[in-house]
Amino acid sequence: MTHPIPPGTRDVLPDEMRELRVLTDRLRAAFERAGYGEVWTPSLEYEEVLKTGDDRAAGAGYRLFDEHGEVLAMRSDMTIPIARVVASRYRDAEPPFRLCYFAHAYRQVERGTGQQREFLQGGIELVGVRALEAEAEVIALCVSALEEAGLRRHRLGVGDGQLYRHLLVALEVPQESHLPLLESLSRRDLAGLEMRVEQLGLAGRDRDLLVRLPQLRGGPEVLERANGPVADAVESLRGLYGLLSERGVADRVIFDLGLVRELGYYTGAVFELYDPAVGFALGGGGRYDELIGRFGRPLPACGIALDVQRVHLAQAAEEGLK
Amino acid sequence: MSPPLTIAVPRGALFGGTLDLLDRLGLDTSEVRSNERKLLFAEAGIVTMRPSDVPTYVEHGAADIGVTGKDVLLEQSDREVYELLDLGFGHCRMVVAARAEDDALGESLRRLGRVRVATKYPRIAAHHFAETGRQAEIVEVKGSVELAPLTGLVDGVVDLTASGRTLSENHLEVVEEIVACTARLIANPVAHKLKAAEIDALVERIRSE
Numbered sequence: 001m002t003h004p005i006p007p008g009t010r011d012v013l014p015d016e017m018r019e020l021r022v023l024t025d026r027l028r029a030a031f032e033r034a035g036y037g038e039v040w041t042p043s044l045e046y047e048e049v050l051k052t053g054d055d056r057a058a059g060a061g062y063r064l065f066d067e068h069g070e071v072l073a074m075r076s077d078m079t080i081p082i083a084r085v086v087a088s089r090y091r092d093a094e095p096p097f098r099l100c101y102f103a104h105a106y107r108q109v110e111r112g113t114g115q116q117r118e119f120l121q122g123g124i125e126l127v128g129v130r131a132l133e134a135e136a137e138v139i140a141l142c143v144s145a146l147e148e149a150g151l152r153r154h155r156l157g158v159g160d161g162q163l164y165r166h167l168l169v170a171l172e173v174p175q176e177s178h179l180p181l182l183e184s185l186s187r188r189d190l191a192g193l194e195m196r197v198e199q200l201g202l203a204g205r206d207r208d209l210l211v212r213l214p215q216l217r218g219g220p221e222v223l224e225r226a227n228g229p230v231a232d233a234v235e236s237l238r239g240l241y242g243l244l245s246e247r248g249v250a251d252r253v254i255f256d257l258g259l260v261r262e263l264g265y266y267t268g269a270v271f272e273l274y275d276p277a278v279g280f281a282l283g284g285g286g287r288y289d290e291l292i293g294r295f296g297r298p299l300p301a302c303g304i305a306l307d308v309q310r311v312h313l314a315q316a317a318e319e320g321l322k
Numbered sequence: 323m324s325p326p327l328t329i330a331v332p333r334g335a336l337f338g339g340t341l342d343l344l345d346r347l348g349l350d351t352s353e354v355r356s357n358e359r360k361l362l363f364a365e366a367g368i369v370t371m372r373p374s375d376v377p378t379y380v381e382h383g384a385a386d387i388g389v390t391g392k393d394v395l396l397e398q399s400d401r402e403v404y405e406l407l408d409l410g411f412g413h414c415r416m417v418v419a420a421r422a423e424d425d426a427l428g429e430s431l432r433r434l435g436r437v438r439v440a441t442k443y444p445r446i447a448a449h450h451f452a453e454t455g456r457q458a459e460i461v462e463v464k465g466s467v468e469l470a471p472l473t474g475l476v477d478g479v480v481d482l483t484a485s486g487r488t489l490s491e492n493h494l495e496v497v498e499e500i501v502a503c504t505a506r507l508i509a510n511p512v513a514h515k516l517k518a519a520e521i522d523a524l525v526e527r528i529r530s531e
Contacts (some may be wrong), residue, residue: 281512
């Protein structure tokens with residue numbers, strides 16, 4: 001007889017565990033060498049506190065009551081707990097702070113979709129650097145750490161989470177149309193986006209920009225093709241390209257002007273990691289300059305989180321190619 | 323050399339239209355057309371499957387791109403795939419239908435406070451009745467949905483119809499249209515980034531048709 005465990009959770013037995021351990025040790029060593037110290041935070045937080053960071057508590061899937069009737073929530077990512085740690089534990093310390101973590105996070109799943117309810121995240125957060133150097137450092141470290149972990153073909157997508165919003169404002173698209181358009185974009189429904197844009201009845205050039213911009217992705221040539229109202233945002237991506245070239249990782253980066261991330265706390269650049277062996281993104285992140293301030297100490301920050309199990313899939317596929 | 327993209331092709335109503343499209347794009351689909359039992363055509367980069375499986379294969383990256391109906395995408399709305407294009411063929415409608423001779427839906431709603439509908443599309447059906455402010459009991463069936471109201475299992479059905487013939491042959495009539503559906507081109511999110519040039523070239527060729 002077998003005793004069930006909830007869908008989306010799993011037991012890890014020694015053979016797999018040894019491989020996972022080697023993988024996380026390599027990532028951790030790379031992060032530590034770059035000055036990112038590892039932290040732990042509780043899996044359970046007060047829901048109120050998570051809500052300070054994000055009004056949906058970053059989409060926490062599980063809540064329970066403690067013995068005093070307080071609502072506790074299982075963290076759904078590590079970025080909000082780390083924002084809390086920085087604002088309270090490092091209240092008087094001099095930034096920048098470089099932190100890394102390997103910890104489980106929890107999200108609600110739909111039955112039968114194969115999504116993970118409990119998943120191991122490994123990530124880095126660089127706090128207190130407003131300049132583009134922060135994005136460049138985080139991207140370069142993540143790319144090289146994955147290389148040390150045995151990946152060879154991984155790429156990192158970079159976009160600007162606010163880009164499309166800026167474009168809608170600049171083109172004077174009526175306010176009530178913003179949300180449906182942004183929703184189409186975040187649902188990756190480009191056919192629906194195009195249909196909605198058509199209904200706005202805009203001039204040809206504006207219409208084309210709204211339809212084509214989210215489909216621009218590739219090397220630095222993409223940045224040459226996006227001008228006009230989004231010139232500022234694209235200018236900063238261009239600056240980032242320069243910094244990434246200096247660090248020798250520019251060829252691993254895909255500029256993606258349609259990239260959006262679900263979580264609401266990103267304020268600028270957003271990232272996503274890909275490997276041809278895995279059909280899902282290996283991880284993602286971005287810049288969140290307002291989040292830590294909500295906990296009482298305004299500090300700019302950016303970071304990336306990796307889904308360790310998916311990185312393991314990519315690594316295993318890479319070994320199969322040898 | 324392996325083909326640049328793996329394409330998930332739906333068997334069933336969209337099969338012919340999809341293969342015609344691939345022919346026009348210069349792929350050789352003759353083997354797919356002549357071989358009903360074979361599912362994987364590695365040389366052409368084509369995998370065939372039922373339409374409702376296309377989002378699954380594409381979401382997991384087992385196929386880079388695929389063709390499926392908007393009805394399937396609406397029913398599986400949590401799939402993480404890009405919807406790239408309305409391909410403009412395979413026109414049909416998602417409708418509410420009921421027995422032609424009486425107003426079973428309205429009667430049930432008035433006297434029992436809810437309607438019972440049978441469907442293969444429980445999400446679309448639940449969403450439609452919730453949106454229109456009616457309580458509904460959704461009965462999910464796998465086979466011919468037309469049977470359900472004829473036997474008194476339900477008051478009406480939510481189903482996909484192209485001509486409406488199957489409905490009328492079973493004495494059902496369309497009482498509400500929910501949404502019009504056509505074939506869509508979808509892509510895996512990772513392939514959409516890592517094979518951007520190949521996918522964009524394909525999309526451009528379809529657009530310029």
